[in-house]
Amino acid sequence: GAVVSQHPSRVICKSGTSVKIECRSLDFQATTMFWYRQFPKQSLMLMATSNEGSKATYEQGVEKDKFLINHASLTLSTLTVTSAHPEDSSFYICSARQGGLSYNEQFFGPGTRLTVL
């Protein structure tokens, strides 16, 4: 089946530093990738949608200059949290979807737990 990986699975960083999280579709080409944020015991909140080769579309309230998304290839999207602060600590999850309306299912990565000290 379709597999999505994320790296790293866990990262701890100091306040003010930047952190890059990678999301890869391992056995399919993902024309669209999504980035979510999940707070403890809460649902997934969509942060942004990225299509290969174009700029990401951010959800209302998400700072695009703080959460930089790059979807440079059909198998890789990256999320960079710039100048991270403790309030950015969260569980970040990506998902990927194949192209075309018939491929409506999203496949989720295992998530990355970010802790900002």
Add this chain to the structure above:
Amino acid sequence: AQSVSQHNHHVILSEAASLELGCNYSYGGTVNLFWYVQYPGQHLQLLLKYFSGDPLVKGIKGFEAEFIKSKFSFNLRKPSVQWSDTAEYFCAVNEAGTASKLTFGTGTRLQVTL
């Protein structure tokens, strides 16, 4: 805008009990509906989905869900739960006929006791 409500936040059942988790959505158009499961320490996995056709959808691991359009509901059911079903369950919806983003409910934590 779409919204999804899951009214059961935490459900505790004994093994072999029957399960029904509620999911209601709010959207004026036609939707696709999904149930995802997140086992402890694991990533989200698709349990089942409804796009069109038979409103009773069967998924993996003995789960099923019924789409009732008049009630805007897509409740998840399983006749007899197992301890291994302990997990977080999320209902999600997106606009039918498009590859649009998913809107998730707040999730239901299911705890199955032996």
